[in-house]
Amino acid sequence: EVQLLGSGGDLVQPGGSLRLSCAASGFTFSSYAMSWVRQAPGKGLEWVSSISAGGDSTHSADSVQGRFTISRDNSKNTLYLQMNSLRAEDTAVYYCAKPNYSNYKNAMDVWGQGTTVTVSS
């Protein structure tokens, strides 16, 4: 079964840091780009960042550029999101997602269950 298991969400103070992880199973992780998408409480979906299958190319939303870094370890089948200089507006459920074909310019057919990040003092 294809599965994504996100973890690492927590309550953190403004200005703090957090690293999210997403463990993949049931598919050849190293063959697929991966993305993070977030959803603030009661709000819609917002794309955060994407990384190519090999990890050599990344893209991020302007709202997180320079603060968040997406990375992956294909030997561990794991996707990461390093989040620095966190702000209250980063409070959201963070989903990792897999495209239905190899690169990120595709629809997202598998989603993690979500991990919750709360930024508050």
Add this chain to the structure above:
Amino acid sequence: DIVMTQSPDSLAVSLGERATINCKSSQSVLYSSNSKNYLAWYQQKPGQPPKLLIYWASTRESGVPDRFSGSGSGTDFTLTISSLQAEDVAVYYCQQYYSIPITFGQGTRLEIK
């Protein structure tokens, strides 16, 4: 950035009736080299991650009931549920994956009348 605008924001439809959700992109998401529209539709129920329903604007994802269909091209798209079932109550999102940043519509809440 490509802005995705859905209409209506909310919709109430009787069981067994047709539900139609529209999505308009601020620029074309049709890639001329392969004639594909880089447009997807998702369903999200409370407390769950989004579920892919439709991709390439009109291709139904495996396992999605055939009462769900997608249509449109260029900048104007439609998700149609031909006969609404109780389990279809959810929020629906369109998404363009034509260019970075990937963008979603604001969502349409579908309820039973």
